[in-house]
Amino acid sequence: LAGLVPKTADSYDKLAKVGQGTYSNVYKARDRDTGKIVALKKVRFDTSEPESVKFMAREIIILQQLDHPNIIKLEGLATSRMQYSLYLVFDFMQSDLTRIISCPDGSL
Secondary structure, eight states, X not given: OTTOOOEEGGGEEEEEEEEEOSSEEEEEEEETXXXXXXXXXXXXXXXXXXXXXXXXXXXXXXXXXXXXXXXXXXXXXXXXXXXXXXXXXXXXXXXXXXXXXXXXXXXX
């Protein structure tokens, strides 16, 4: 996890919940320092379970290494001490993969 120094979750203003999965919720948010709009992925995992922590660390390492124009890059991490939560910070994309795939001509 070299090079990723987490910010605090209150460094971001959550603007809207834009997605949800089994292990996460995704929010459109604004970085209070830069004003940049980002996607905050709040991941749920059990910090008391070593396997869960290893899985999360492995996911972060893989995301950190991905570098492709068609993959949204992991920009950073954020933590919340009050909720014992971890957030993955990504560039914000206006659409999602399901919507893009459902448009046969490629237009949104």
